[in-house]
Amino acid sequence: MKNNKPEKETSNRRNFIKLGLISSVSIAAGSSLISNLTLGEETEATGEKVKLLTPDGKIVEVAADNINKYPEALITPEESRKGIPNRKFVMVIDLAKCKNARKCVESCQKAHNLDYNEEFMKVQLIQDNPEASPYWLPKPCFHCDEPPCVTVCPTGATFKREDNIVLVDNDRCIGCKFCITSCPYSARQFNWGHKDKFDDKSQPYSPETSIPAAEGTVMKCDFCPDLLRQGKLPHCAKSCPMGVIYFGDKNEDIVTNGDETVSFSQLIKDRGGYRHLEHLGTKPNVYYLPAVNRQFPLERGFNVDEDIIERYKDVPYVQNLKKQGKI
Amino acid sequence: MDLENRKRELVKEFSPLLLKTSKWSKIWMIALITIILIGLYAFILQFFKGHIVTGMRDNVVWGVYIINFIFFVCLSYSGAFIGGVLHFFKTPWKNSVARIVEIITVLSLIIGPIFILLCIGRLDRLHYLFIYPRIQSPITWDIIAIITDLIGCFIYLYLTFIPDFAILRDNSENMPKWRQKIYKYLAINYQDTKSQRERLHKITRTMSTMIIALAIVAYSVLAWIFSLTLQPGWNSSIFAPYFIIAGLYSGAAVIIIAMYLIRKYFKLDHYIRKIHFIGAGVVLLIMSLLYGYFTFSEYFSRWFSHKTHDINLLETLFTRYFWKFILANYIGILIPIAILFFKKLRSIKTITIAAVIAVLGLWLNRYLIVVPTLETPYLPIQDTREEFIHYSATWVEWSLSFAGIAAFILFFMLIMKLVPIIPMSGIIDQEREQKRKSKKRKK
Numbered sequence: 090m091k092n093n094k095p096e097k098e099t100s101n102r103r104n105f106i107k108l109g110l111i112s113s114v115s116i117a118a119g120s121s122l123i124s125n126l127t128l129g130e131e132t133e134a135t136g137e138k139v140k141l142l143t144p145d146g147k148i149v150e151v152a153a154d155n156i157n158k159y160p161e162a163l164i165t166p167e168e169s170r171k172g173i174p175n176r177k178f179v180m181v182i183d184l185a186k187c188k189n190a191r192k193c194v195e196s197c198q199k200a201h202n203l204d205y206n207e208e209f210m211k212v213q214l215i216q217d218n219p220e221a222s223p224y225w226l227p228k229p230c231f232h233c234d235e236p237p238c239v240t241v242c243p244t245g246a247t248f249k250r251e252d253n254i255v256l257v258d259n260d261r262c263i264g265c266k267f268c269i270t271s272c273p274y275s276a277r278q279f280n281w282g283h284k285d286k287f288d289d290k291s292q293p294y295s296p297e298t299s300i301p302a303a304e305g306t307v308m309k310c311d312f313c314p315d316l317l318r319q320g321k322l323p324h325c326a327k328s329c330p331m332g333v334i335y336f337g338d339k340n341e342d343i344v345t346n347g348d349e350t351v352s353f354s355q356l357i358k359d360r361g362g363y364r365h366l367e368h369l370g371t372k373p374n375v376y377y378l379p380a381v382n383r384q385f386p387l388e389r390g391f392n393v394d395e396d397i398i399e400r401y402k403d404v405p406y407v408q409n410l411k412k413q414g415k416i
Numbered sequence: 417m418d419l420e421n422r423k424r425e426l427v428k429e430f431s432p433l434l435l436k437t438s439k440w441s442k443i444w445m446i447a448l449i450t451i452i453l454i455g456l457y458a459f460i461l462q463f464f465k466g467h468i469v470t471g472m473r474d475n476v477v478w479g480v481y482i483i484n485f486i487f488f489v490c491l492s493y494s495g496a497f498i499g500g501v502l503h504f505f506k507t508p509w510k511n512s513v514a515r516i517v518e519i520i521t522v523l524s525l526i527i528g529p530i531f532i533l534l535c536i537g538r539l540d541r542l543h544y545l546f547i548y549p550r551i552q553s554p555i556t557w558d559i560i561a562i563i564t565d566l567i568g569c570f571i572y573l574y575l576t577f578i579p580d581f582a583i584l585r586d587n588s589e590n591m592p593k594w595r596q597k598i599y600k601y602l603a604i605n606y607q608d609t610k611s612q613r614e615r616l617h618k619i620t621r622t623m624s625t626m627i628i629a630l631a632i633v634a635y636s637v638l639a640w641i642f643s644l645t646l647q648p649g650w651n652s653s654i655f656a657p658y659f660i661i662a663g664l665y666s667g668a669a670v671i672i673i674a675m676y677l678i679r680k681y682f683k684l685d686h687y688i689r690k691i692h693f694i695g696a697g698v699v700l701l702i703m704s705l706l707y708g709y710f711t712f713s714e715y716f717s718r719w720f721s722h723k724t725h726d727i728n729l730l731e732t733l734f735t736r737y738f739w740k741f742i743l744a745n746y747i748g749i750l751i752p753i754a755i756l757f758f759k760k761l762r763s764i765k766t767i768t769i770a771a772v773i774a775v776l777g778l779w780l781n782r783y784l785i786v787v788p789t790l791e792t793p794y795l796p797i798q799d800t801r802e803e804f805i806h807y808s809a810t811w812v813e814w815s816l817s818f819a820g821i822a823a824f825i826l827f828f829m830l831i832m833k834l835v836p837i838i839p840m841s842g843i844i845d846q847e848r849e850q851k852r853k854s855k856k857r858k859k
Contacts, residue, residue, distance in 0.1 A: 228795065237646055261541075264467075264541075265536050269474070273646045273647070305466055399802070
C-alpha cells in the first residue's frame with residue numbers, strides 16, 4: 090500500500106479486511122505472486138512473511154512486499170471473465186442519507202478517467218407519486234442476476250461473472266448498442282467519438298478497470314473489481330461523505346460503508362430494503378433502503394453548480410421549486 | 417418456327433429498353449450517383465470520426481439508420497411474400513408485375529442490412545460476430561435469418577431470370593459482345609426444352625413457397641430485436657405480426673409506386689395496365705385495414721391499461737411528437753383507406769398517391785416506434801447533459817439515408833438494363849396457355 094494514502098482510507102480498508110475479505114486479498118495476491126515468480130523477478134527480502142491462499146487452494150508463505158505489487162498486475166480480459174472466487178458482491182444504497190453531494194459521481198469519474206459529462210453513477214431525483222416526497226437516488230449499474238444486456242450481446246463482450254459483477258470487455262465490443270437499449274435502467278454509456286485519453290496506453294486495458302476506454306464501444310459502472318481484489322471498497326462507496334453506499338459480500342452476509350459494518354440480510358430486513366423495478370425480473374444486486382427518517386432536507390441537494398441543477402429541470406418538483414423562486 | 421419468331425419479336429420490342437439510355441435516364445443516373453457519393457463521403461466521415469457525427473447519443477442510441485433498416489428489410493419481406501403468392505397461385509395478371517416485385521425484394525434486402533452496419537460503432541470488428549458468436553442474442557438470429565433469406569431470394573430471382581437470359585442469348589446477334597457473353601453465361605445452357613421447362617417451373621414454385629416462409633422468419637426475428645427487450649414501447653407480443661403486416665403494407669405501396677414510374681418513364685402502358693393498379697390497390701386496401709387494426713390495438717391497449725411507463729410514452733407521443741403521430745397513424749392509414757375504399761376514387765393516379773402516403777406514413781410510424789421509446793426509458797432521463805436528451809438526425813444520417821434510396825433506384829435501373837422488366841418468358845408462357853385453351857375449346 091502506498092504510504093501517502095489518507096489516514097481515513099487506510100482505516101476503512103482495515104475495517105473491511107477485518108470483516109473477512111482478507112481471503113479475497115490473499116487469493117488475488119497469490120495469483121499475482123505466481124506471475125511475479127514466473128517472471129523471475131528478484132524479491133527483496135524484508136523479513137516479513139505472510140501466509141496466503143493460492144487459487145488452487147494451497148497455502149504459501151511469501152514476502153509481504155510482493156503483495157503490494159498487486160495493483161500493477163494486470164487482469165487480462167480473459168482472466169476478468171472468471172470473477173473473484175466465492176464472492177457475491179452486493180451494494181446497498183441508503184436513500185435516507187443521500188443529499189446529492191455528488192462525491193460518488195466525481196470520484197468514480199476520476200478513477201475511471203471519465204470526462205465531466207460522463208458518469209457511470211448518476212444521481213436521479215425521483216418522486217414515486219404526487220403525494221410522496223421526492224428523494225435523491227444514486228444509480229450505478231445494478232449488476233443484475235438476470236442481466237438483459239448480457240443476454241442480447243451478440244459477441245459476449247459483456248458478461249456476468251460468478252461474483253455477481255457484470256463487466257464489459259471493450260476489446261470485444263462491436264458497438265451494436267443492443268445492450269444499451271435492452272438495459273431498463275439506462276446504466277450504459279457509449280463512446281461516441283474519439284478522445285485523446287483513449288490513446289493513453291500507459292496502463293494496459295483491463296475490463297476490471299475500464300481504462301482506457303475505446304471509441305465506438307460501450308462502458309458502464311464496473312463495481313471496481315480492481316479495488317475489490319485489494320480488499321478495498323469501490324470508489325463511490327469510499328468517497329461518500331454521508332456513508333450512503335454500503336458494499337459487501339452476500340456470501341459472508343456483510344456490507345460496509347467504511348464507517349459502519351452491518352449484516353446485509355439484517356439491514357435489508359430491518360430497513361425494508363428493496364430493489365428498483367423488481368417486477369422486471371432482472372434481479373439486481375443493488376438494494377435500496379427507502380428514504381424514510383431523512384437525515385437531510387431534499388433541498389440540500391441543490392447546493393451544487395448551476396449546470397448540475399439544470400440537469401433536473403424536467404422534474405416536476407424542480408419546476409415547482411423554480412416557479413416559487415426557491416432555486 | 418412460330419415460337420422462335422415470337423421470341424425474336426419480343427427481344428426486338430424490349431431491346432431499346434436494354435440498349436438505349438435516354439437523356440433523362442442519364443440525368444437521373446448522374447443525380448443518383450451524386451447522391452450516393454455524398455452518402456459515401458458521409459460514411460467515410462462517420463467511419464473515421466465515429467458516431468459523434470450522428471445525432472445518436474446515450475439515450476437514443478439507435479436512430480434513422482435502424483428505421484431505414486426495418487423499412488428496407490420489411491420491403492423485401494413483402495416483396496418476397498407478394499412475389500411468392502403471385503407465383504404460387506399462378507395469378508393471371510402477375511406477369512407484368514412479378515419481376516418488379518422480385519427485384520424490389522432482392523435490392524431492398526441488400527440495402528437494408530447496410531443500414532444496420534451503420535449502427536455499429538466498430539465496423540472494423542464486424543468479424544467478431546462470427547469469431548465469438550452467441551446464439552442467445554437476437555442479433556445473431558437476425559444475421560442468420562437475413563443471410564438465409566438473402567440467399568433464398570437471390571436463388572429465386574435468378575430462377576425467374578433464366579428463361580429470359582436464354583431468350584436474350586439466342587437473339588442477341590445485334591448486341592455488343594460483352595452482353596452476349598453475360599447472357600450465355602447466365603443462361604446456364606437453358607434450351608427451353610419441355611423437360612427443362614417443367615423442371616424449372618417446379619423448382620421456381622418450390623422456391624416461391626420457401627421464400628414466403630423465410631421472409632416470415634426473418635421479419636419476426638427483426639421485430640423481436642425490439643419486442644424481446646423490456647422497454648415500455650417495445651415489449652409487446654404483437655410486434656412480430658404487426659411488423660409483418662406493416663411490411664406488407666409498405667411493400668404493396670412501393671410496388672405501386674415502382675409500377676407507376678416504370679409505366680410512365682418506359683412507356684409500358686400496354687403491359688402495366690389499370691387492372692394491375694386496381695389489383696395492387698385492393699391488396700394495399702386490405703393491408704391498410706389490417707395495419708390500422710394492429711396499430712390501433714397496440715396503442716389502445718397501452719392507453720387503456722395505462723401503466724405508468726406506457727403513459728409516459730404516450731404522453732411524449734401526444735406532445736412532442738403530436739404531428740408526427742397524427743401524420744403516421746391517422747393520415748398515413750386513413751387517407752389510403754379512404755382513397756382505396758371507394759371504387760369511383762380508384763384511378764392510376766389516386767392509387768399511386770395513396771401508396772406514397774402509405775410509405776411516408778409507415779416510415780414515420782417506425783420512427784415513432786424507435787425514437788420516442790428510447791427517449792422515455794423506465795428511469796426518467798436526468799442528470800445527463802442537455803444534448804443527450806432528445807434525438808434529431810444530422811446531415812450525415814440523412815445523406816446516408818438518401819444514398820440508400822438512391823442506390824435502390826440506381827440498381828433497379830441497372831437491372832432493367834440487363835433484363836426486360838416485363839418477363840418475356842412469362843409472355844410466351846401466357847400465350848402458350850391461351851393457345852392450349854383455345855385448342856381445347858375447338859376440340
